[in-house]
Amino acid sequence: MAQTIQQQLVYYTKQAVKELYGADMPENQIALQETRKEFDGQITIVVFPITRFSKKAPEATGTEIGVYLQQRIPEMTAFGTIKGFLNISLSDSYWISLFSTQIVQEGFGIFPANGRKLMVEYSSPNTNKPLHLGHIRNNLLGHSVSEILKAYGYDVIKANLVNDRxxxxxxxxxxxxxxxxxxxxxxxxxxxxxxxxxxxxxxxxxxxxxxxxxxxxxxxxxxxxxxxxxxxxxxxxxxxxxxxxxxxxxxxxxxxxxxxxxxxxxxxxxxxxxxRYYYESDTYLLGKDIIQEGLDKGVFFKKEDNSIWIDLTNEGLDEKLVLRGDGTSVYITQDLGTAQLKYDDFGMDESIYVVGNEQDYHFKVLFLILKKLGKPWANGLYHLSYGMVDLPTGKMKSREGTVVDADDLMDEMTDTARRRTEELGKTEGLSEDEKAQLYHMIGMGALKYFLLKVEPKKRLLFDPNESIDFQGHTGPFIQYTHARIKSVLSKGAFTDSLPLLSPPSLAPSERDLIQVLGNYPMIIEASAKEFSPAQLANYVYEVAKQYNKFYHEESITKAEDAEVRNFRLYLSETTARTIAKGMGLLGVEVPERM
RNA sequence: GCGCCAAUAGCUCAGUUGGAUAGAGCAACGGUUUUCUAAACCGUCGGUCUCAGGUUCGAAUCCUGAUUGGCGUACCA
Structure with a gap:
């Protein structure tokens, strides 16, 4: 594949430092970022690190690098150095061709299979009570992280370890x-x-x-x-x-x-x-052979009362019991056994546990023990720890009835979606089935997006008295944008057979939209590497926002030139697909109309 | 006591490997529809990034110490 413009900029900046200042600058010190809106340009090179080699003021250095780059990169039309930031403008034809040859492609942002197998364990409910809002967060996180990792090329197994005894x-x-x-x-x-x-x-x-x-x-x-x-x-x-x-x-x-x-x-x-479902009634006796293995290897030790322990004080932790004196299991005993069982079943390279942060210590210990036992797969274990969902009154407690029940909440969300949709008079021509489907889609979209846009690690506050928004930075806003684009496409009679033409130039909001769309693969990669649906969620919002801006500023179906019109239709269609793909990875469906 | 995590606008949250004047949404106020869906768009208001030191050309971001809140520290799961 051809070099991206970013790679070219890094390459030539390095060359420039060599030729102009006779120094060898490591590529990872060359910092690129998107140009802030208030300045001209789209890509910015931070000049400060280069001044170490140039021994000149930031402004002068930036200008020298800028001249050098412009002589060698034809797509670069202009540059300006402001306070140590080298802002680079790229030609409209660069952005048009980036869109037409790459972003518009069906496979853009789809990573090839990487040959690695990964398990995500999530949900893992107790069977003595219904699910509540905290479980919803867990389920959505687990599901979404699984989908993102699939999109990033992993072969993913979703597992549920049911605490049924x-x-x-x-x-x-x-x-x-x-x-x-x-x-x-x-x-x-x-x-x-x-x-x-x-x-x-x-x-x-x-x-x-x-x-x-x-x-x-x-x-x-x-x-x-x-x-x-x-x-x-x-x-x-x-x-x-x-x-x-x-x-x-x-x-x-x-x-x-x-x-x-x-x-x-x-x-x-x-x-x-x-x-795959695992049941604790099948696994609760596992792990005793691992205890024996640990004793044989000298990783564990036995106390006088026959209880078995591991000493983790060298690692800054405590002594930890791994088997009771009477020979019965504790929580960690079965988790050791279950970890082995999962690996024996699937031989995965990595294994993610989606479990609340109250168990941070437990997983630290669990993984450490498995490493000490010399399990080669122990390095692929990861605890995806997420914050509790709190109410304004504090923690939810099932026994005290202070929980937000999952089923009730979903009913409410769907109901709110119905009310709002009816108020806005958008139900015309829909069958009862279609309406029900739409309300469910929107209600769940609001709920899911609300939960997933927050970084997993952070605790999440939910106020039952304040309904979840349907406007602004929300799921329904993004769903609406999708529906709106679909409407434009149908008004514009868009089909695949429409020729994708190149307009003579781009409107600013149009160019910004292309730039945002072009970031999709990066975002998938970052979300996958950090197990963070929140990054993807915030990105999809940015896409929707940028599209709406473009939509308001420019005509699409009514553009006079065929080149402009066709290009904008393709741009719209690609935006809709990006939204649908991204939301799909979050587990949120998007409607054709709303 | 010890350990882990968090703290950014009135509220809910973003803030890439340390980079420009810290950004969104909600709320409040004002504007935009004879034109492709107004669940939209544009604008105004709103900040001691908990505090105090330190490292750095540069800190919301890294280090140290404090404050506040949450969680853990069970032969519970």
């Missing part, structure tokens, strides 16, 4: 057994996960009541928590489960079945999918 499930089961009166999703009309969640709350109420009674009898908080009859009963149930008790297993299967049916619906609405 344990004391929390038994709590729901026990409460249902006692107070459920045989209630089922069909008898109650409740979605399965909500039904099970209801009994989780029932359990907690009763548990608290018993704790208070015991405290009234003089027990301490800790004692009461341990001694409450209902929690002891739940623990007995867990033991029965582990022993394979038929009755308990049957109930467990039934209630988990309800939950899975509910989750499938929610996943469907969210538009997330998985290639």
């Amino acid at each position: 344990g004391i929390h499930i038994c709590k729901s089961m026990l409460a249902w057994q006692r107070w459920g009166n045989g209630e089922t999703p069909s008898s109650s009309g409740l979605k399965g996960d909500h039904l099970v969640g209801k009994y989780y709350v029932v359990f907690d109420k009763e548990y608290k009541k018993e704790i208070n009674e015991l405290k009234a009898q003089g027990q301490s908080e800790d004692e009461a928590k341990k001694n409450a009859p209902i929690i002891r009963e739940a623990q007995r149930m867990l033991q029965k489960w582990e022993a394979g008790d038929q009755e308990v297993i049957t109930l467990w299967k039934t209630m988990n079945g309800w939950v899975y049916a509910g989750f499938e619906q929610t996943y469907g609405r969210l538009g997330v999918r998985f290639d």
Whole structure:
């Protein structure tokens, strides 16, 4: 492939430094950036680093480099040096040809397969309660990161490790057994996960009541928590489960079945999918052989009570228990085993865990242990840590009912989308089906974009009293832009067979749009490397914004010259495709009209 | 106590390997439609980038220390 203009600029700048100043400047010190809007030009070379070699003032140096470059790069029409910044203007014909030969191509920004396999584990719900807003963030992040990595050339496996066993499930089961009166999703009309969640709350109420009674009898908080009859009963149930008790297993299967049916619906609405499910009921006993391996290798050590530990104090961490004294597993034991299992199953080069930042320490330890065990694949592990979703009142807590329920929120979003669309009178000629589809698309677009535009690492504030916007820097704005372009294309009778002609010159907003569109591959690369859908989300907004500016300033279908008209139609069509592709990687669909 | 993370406009957020006068959206105010969708566009207002030092030609960005908030530091997951 031919050299890009950026590569040429770097190359010739290096040559210029050599010829003019007799110095060898490393290429990575040559800093290019986009020219700020208030100055002429499109690309800027920062001159300051060069003055080290020129031993001259920034202005003089910039001008000398500028003259040198202009003599050698025909696309360069002008330059200006302002306060140490060499601003370079490129000819309209350069931008036109960049668009016509590259950006317009179907494959622009699609990276070839890189031959590497990668797993993204996300969602990983507990099966004792329905999903809430925090889970939505996790699911959207996991899904979007997977799609971005696919676009970047990875072979991606999406995995979901379902926490389907344990004391929390038994709590729901026990409460249902006692107070459920045989209630089922069909008898109650409740979605399965909500039904099970209801009994989780029932359990907690009763548990608290018993704790208070015991405290009234003089027990301490800790004692009461341990001694409450209902929690002891739940623990007995867990033991029965582990022993394979038929009755308990049957109930467990039934209630988990309800939950899975509910989750499938929610996943469907969210538009997330998985290639592989792992269940903790299958994996919770794994990892003990790894413990033995670690003992043999001298990575772990045994204490007097037979508990097994790893000493990470040299790494600035603590001693960490990896197996209980009675030989049973802890959380990290199964995670060690599951990591090995996943690798045995797929042999992937990299493995991403999408898990909240409350588990930063856990993953640090997990990865470190696997490295110390000499697992060659341990270097490919990465914890994609994201911030909690907080309410103005603080953290969401399932048991206290202060959660924003996923299904309710999606209903609300769709409803708002319907109201707004009707207010704007944009439903004419749509069938009921099409309307429903559109409202879902817009509502989910608003929600998803709202969550994904924020850097994963940062915590996210959600105020239930303030509805998510549909205007400005939002999903619907971008969706609207797409629909608007589609309308232009149909008015302009655009088809692939229309000849792509070259206009004699470009309007400023037109040239800016081409420049923004040209950044798409860079953005995919950056988002993939940093596992950050937020970068892509903000980029797509920029594209939409720049298009709207262009749309307002210039005529498209009404342009007088055929060259200009055709070119602008292609520019519009490419913008629509870029928006659709980018939003697609975020898991957001875009409508043909709205 | 120790560790990790965050702090940018009234609010929600951007800000590339350190580069120009720190940018968007919302909110507020004003303007734009006989012309391709006004969920749009243009403008006004709004900043001690938490604070104090340091490194540098240059710091929101890097280093040190503090402040505030969150999380972790369980033989819980």
